[in-house]
Amino acid sequence: MRDVNQEATDAPAPITDRDSDPWWEALYAGQLKLPHCLDCGATWFPPTPGCPECGGIHVELIASTGRGHLYSWVVINRALGQNVPRDTPYTIVAVDTEEGARMIGRLFAPSDQPMRAGEPLSAVIRSVRGQTVVGFERAIS
């Protein structure tokens, strides 16, 4: 196991699987998608081989607008874990997208304005430490 004090290099690559590969492929192509149930209409995250609302198996990926509202957040003050970012403090936000999914992502372009639950955020796709990830930007700058 790596010591947390060891200097990190690249971010850990996501260990993807057959359920998530299409989602990552879309992300690498610059598109944020979300799993959607053709049986009950639910939209959620992350991709799963069945619908967590109704158990239906007719699941497809739909495009997300990337717009959402802030549900909660945590400021990471101390790096914990293997190969984690060293640029503390940084903020991880939990965002409820307008399609009905909850996503987590790094807050990009934070500002000095206090965070406020419910404030609007927009998803962005960025390369961070060699990995393509979803993050969010505040509408308030």
Next chain:
Amino acid sequence: MTDDRRRASFLGRTALVGVGFTEFSRDSGRSVLSLAAEACRRAIEDAGLPRSDIDGVVSFSVLDDSVASQAVATVLGLPELTYVLDMNLGGQAPSFMVMQAAMAVDAGLADAIVIFRALNGRSGTRVGSTEFHGPAGQYRYPIGFSAYPQYIAMWARRYMIETGATYEDLGAVAIAQRAYAQANDRAVIRGALTPESYLASPFVADPFRGPDCTTEVDGACALVVTTLDRARDLRHSPAVVRGAAYVLGNRSGLDIGDALLWKDYSRNYTSLLAKALWASAGLGPTEIDFAELYDCFSSTVLFGLEGLGFVGRGEAGGFVRAGNTALGGRLPTNTNGGLLCEGYLHGMNTVAEAVLQIQGRSGERQVPRANSCVVTSGGMMDGSALVLTRA
């Protein structure tokens, strides 16, 4: 959960009778098997049972951080086992493990079962910040959302948003438990903590500061479960398993750190199992003398107090700040200093403290009235709980 569930037959007919610990340390220098065997040996001796009467072993592990019950039985020289269960679970397991053992002895599958948790949780695999290989980790680790203090802080923040709870409310939990730890030789964190020194502690994962977080340790803890009939003849008075419940909430996610599909971060499993727990015990919160609430982080104590119905929504912080959870308060809580101070045995030591208190063996920190208590195990989407009473 259905409201008309049949009451589990082991309730009121089974008991915890012995407690065993190793030292808790930052580097045991020993194998997990050696730690496990020592705690189990001590628990069996403490119960006053001959080793040959133990015919079951139950345990749990995360990330393969422990040893099989089979190995422990071999090292202890137990004659033959008729019941073994090794569960792949985390902090939600200890009370659930008691339930498994109590069911087994009540059903006649075994007579006396030793249950344990053993790990080199500090010098070996540190569960709080080790990557879980599974379908959910791919969304956490690349963005630097990588450890339990961060996951639970996300819930604590939402709880603060919804209830108006403050940093001072979290701090009150840590301060109250530190006072207990000062009367507990086993606690690894024992220095004085004041409101000022709490607020001066650096953040780990805002809203959590260092004192809001448990300390990972090396060590082991074991308990013995048997029928109440057998328990009555043993060395210490039995801690009767009066009530019990486990729940895995709806949309609980893909692994034990994954809350992406969990809708309400301001409540945890305690609010889901409370009704079934109290119904199973035939007791309610007002009839409970003390509480041992799973506290990987300070916020889970507030969630537990509210979820179990000891206080109303948003009232837990004020309840703790008013001294109600201190020794001599309305509901002494986490009387060993909790996982925050005694060390992170994944809540096994939380159950052990409940048993010691019920048996009247907690020394300086003994609560004056210890006829009944509630114990919880788990911090997030799923968990278990017990009501223990004197016979």
